Each structure stands twice: as structure tokens, then as C-alpha cells.
Amino acid sequence: MGHIGTYLVPRLVQEGHEVIAVSRGNRKPYHDxxxxxxxxxxxxxxxxxxxxxxxxxxxxxxxxxxxxxxICFNQESAEQMVGSLEGRIGHYLVCGTIWVxxxxxxxxxxxxxxxxxxxxxxxxxxxxxFWLLRRAHQSGFPATILHPGHIVxxxxxxxxxxxxxxxxxxxxLAAGRKLTLPNLGMxxxxxVHADDVAQAFCRALACRSSSLGEAFHxxxxxxxxxxxxxxxxxxxxxxxxxxxxxxxxxxxxxxNPADAGATEDxxxxxxxSSIEKARARLGYDPRYSSLEAVFExxxxxxxxxxxx
Ligand SMILES: NC(=O)c1ccc[n+]([C@@H]2O[C@H](COP(=O)([O-])OP(=O)(O)OC[C@H]3O[C@@H](n4cnc5c(N)ncnc54)[C@H](OP(=O)(O)O)[C@@H]3O)[C@@H](O)[C@H]2O)c1
Numbered sequence: 095m096g097h098i099g100t101y102l103v104p105r106l107v108q109e110g111h112e113v114i115a116v117s118r119g120n121r122k123p124y125h126d127x128x129x130x131x132x133x134x135x136x137x138x139x140x141x142x143x144x145x146x147x148x149x150x151x152x153x154x155x156x157x158x159x160x161x162x163x164x165i166c167f168n169q170e171s172a173e174q175m176v177g178s179l180e181g182r183i184g185h186y187l188v189c190g191t192i193w194v195x196x197x198x199x200x201x202x203x204x205x206x207x208x209x210x211x212x213x214x215x216x217x218x219x220x221x222x223x224f225w226l227l228r229r230a231h232q233s234g235f236p237a238t239i240l241h242p243g244h245i246v247x248x249x250x251x252x253x254x255x256x257x258x259x260x261x262x263x264x265x266x267l268a269a270g271r272k273l274t275l276p277n278l279g280m281x282x283x284x285x286v287h288a289d290d291v292a293q294a295f296c297r298a299l300a301c302r303s304s305s306l307g308e309a310f311h312x313x314x315x316x317x318x319x320x321x322x323x324x325x326x327x328x329x330x331x332x333x334x335x336x337x338x339x340x341x342x343x344x345x346x347x348x349x350n351p352a353d354a355g356a357t358e359d360x361x362x363x364x365x366x367s368s369i370e371k372a373r374a375r376l377g378y379d380p381r382y383s384s385l386e387a388v389f390e391x392x393x394x395x396x397x398x399x400x401x402x
Contacts, residue, residue, distance in 0.1 A: 150178025
């Protein structure tokens with residue numbers, strides 16, 4: 095089970111649902127509690143099944159009242175699911191991403207802003223969202239889409255204050271070493287704890303009539319600037335951040351290509367999303383601020399010798 099599933103599946107069981115968890119069986123939950131005994135695992139490889147145009151039918155045959163689809167990345171996958179589930183299901187909840195917005199215009203961005211996605215991942219997710227919600231509005235297919243931000247939780251490396259996943263950034267801040275940020279450090283990142291994503295899916299399921307045909311952002315109450323994030327992480331470890339800044343092209347040249355690619359993607363998006371719609375219609379009430387979510391996660395990393 096992945097980031098979201100680790101929290102979502104136990105929540106669903108606790109709420110009294112009978113849960114079937116579909117995956118290839120490669121991943122284990124980050125925290126294994128006894129509650130997983132009450133979950134029926136089903137092994138399926140979506141990629142293989144979709145290639146045979148069989149995945150939707152395999153899911154429909156499970157006879158569920160609701161399907162929560164955490165790994166739908168494009169319209170073709172959604173079409174296969176809807177083709178098989180239409181008329182047989184009460185609710186289809188899909189995981190999107192705040193990347194569907196592309197460049198922000200007005201911030202915090204609301205769900206009603208026009209989509210201007212860039213990059214393969216955001217474009218495909220936005221196409222999928224558009225198709226699915228149009229289908230919901232035109233033919234009443236019971237779909238809802240939730241858009242998480244950067245998902246955080248103990249057990250994996252969170253998006254760091256340089257906008258990439260290199261754990262050395264946290265290590266350096268914790269040790270009071272110098273960190274160089276791109277530009278003025280004023281670009282933004284918007285995290286969310288995986289358990290808050292799970293909460294939002296449960297709320298959307300419970301508030302079916304308010305969520306049908308709708309998209310919702312699922313992030314923490316507020317985005318962070320890279321600079322503010324770096325300073326807070328250093329303070330968390332009892333240090334003052336020692337920051338310097340470089341124009342983007344110079345920063346990029348000095349970084350390793352994997353880090354530079356991740357940072358470029360994140361600062362170009364610089365997400366800052368509103369959760370007012372999810373609060374009002376679903377009662378979404380995130381337990382974690384961005385920093386609380388990140389601190390829980392990096393404390394876990396520090397406790398594990400920063401090895402992951
Ligand atoms: N991570 C983020 O920061 C982030 C941010 C915004 C949106 N999202 C969205 O969140 C969703 C992913 O959530 P996540 O972060 O929880 O992902 P994740 O940690 O990678 O978990 C993915 C889950 O899907 C299963 N899976 C992967 N490939 C499969 C396949 N071919 N067939 C069947 N099962 C498969 C995995 O288990 P097995 O490997 O055992 O099959 C695992 O349980 C995606 O829709 C993504 O676009 C993520």
C-alpha cells in the first residue's frame with residue numbers, strides 16, 4: 095500500500111466499510127496495524143489488465159458500492175473504468191493532483207480557475223479530470239476528483255525546501271550548514287499529510303451528494319515559501335538557517351541533474367491552493383499544517399539515521 099492507502103484503508107475499515115484493496119502486492123503499508131486483517135487484498139496489475147482492456151471489468155466484478163481510484167493518470171484509464179462501472183456503482187472517487195493548474199494566476203488557487211497545465215503528468219491528469227467531470231455532468235456518472243498537494247508522511251522523504259527530494263537538504267539545515275536556494279526563495283510548495291488526503295476521501299465518500307461531479311483541492315491550510323520552509327526546518331533542529339541565493343540558471347548549473355529537474359518542476363508550479371471548497375462542502379478539516387506534516391516526517395528520517 096502506498097502513501098495514501100496506508101492511511102485511507104484503515105480509516106475506511108474504522109468507518110465500518112468492507113474494504114477490498116487492489117494492488118500488485120509489492121508494497122506494504124508504512125505502518126502495519128492489526129486493522130489490515132479486516133481488508134481483502136486483491137492482486138491485479140492495472141497496466142497489464144488495461145493493455146487487455148480488462149481492468150475496468152475486473153474492478154466491476156468485485157461488486158463494490160464505491161471505487162476509490164488512486165492511480166488513474168490519464169483519460170484512457172478513466173474511460174476504461176467508467177465504461178465498466180457505469181450503472182453498477184454508486185460513487186467513483188479519483189485521485190488527481192494540484193498540478194492540473196499549471197502556472198498559478200490568482201492565489202490561493204480555487205478549483206474554478208481555468209486549467210493551464212504543463213508537463214506530461216499535469217496535462218494528462220487535467221485531461222482526465224475534464225473528461226470525467228464532463229461525463230458526470232452530461233450523463234450523471236457519479237464521479238468526484240480530489241487533488242492532493244505534495245504528499246508527506248513518516249516513511250518517505252518529503253519535498254524539501256529546495257523543491258526536490260534530496261535528504262541532504264534536511265541534513266544540512268539540521269546541522270546548521272549553508273543552504274543555497276534558487277532565486278529569492280519566495281516560490282512556494284504546498285504539502286499535505288497523507289492522513290489528511292485519506293480524511294478527504296472519506297469525507298467525500300460520506301458527503302456523496304455534495305461531492306458528485308466536483309473537484310476538490312486537498313492540501314494543508316497554507317502553502318510555504320522555500321525560504322520560510324528552510325528557516326522553519328533549521329529552527330526545528332535548534333539552528334538558525336544559513337541561506338544564500340542564486341539566480342535560477344546559476345542554481346541549476348550547480349545542482350545535480352535529478353535535483354535540478356525536480357526543483358524546476360516544483361518552482362515552476364509554485365502551488366498555493368485554496369481548501370475552502372473542501373472545507374465548506376465536505377467538512378474537510380486537515381489535522382496537519384504543512385510544517386507539522388513535514389516535521390513528523392523528517393523526525394522519522396532523523397530517527398532512522400536519515401537513511402531511506
Ligand atoms: N505523491 C505525491 O506527492 C502526490 C501529489 C499529488 C498527487 N498524487 C497522486 O496520488 C496518487 C498516488 O498516490 P500515492 O502517493 O499514495 O502513490 P504511491 O505511494 O506510489 O502508491 C501507489 C499504490 O498503487 C499501487 N500500484 C502502483 N502501480 C500499480 C499497478 N500497475 N497495478 C496495481 N496497483 C498499482 C501500489 O502498490 P503495488 O506497488 O503493490 O502495486 C500502491 O499501493 C496518484 O494519483 C498521484 O498522481 C501524488
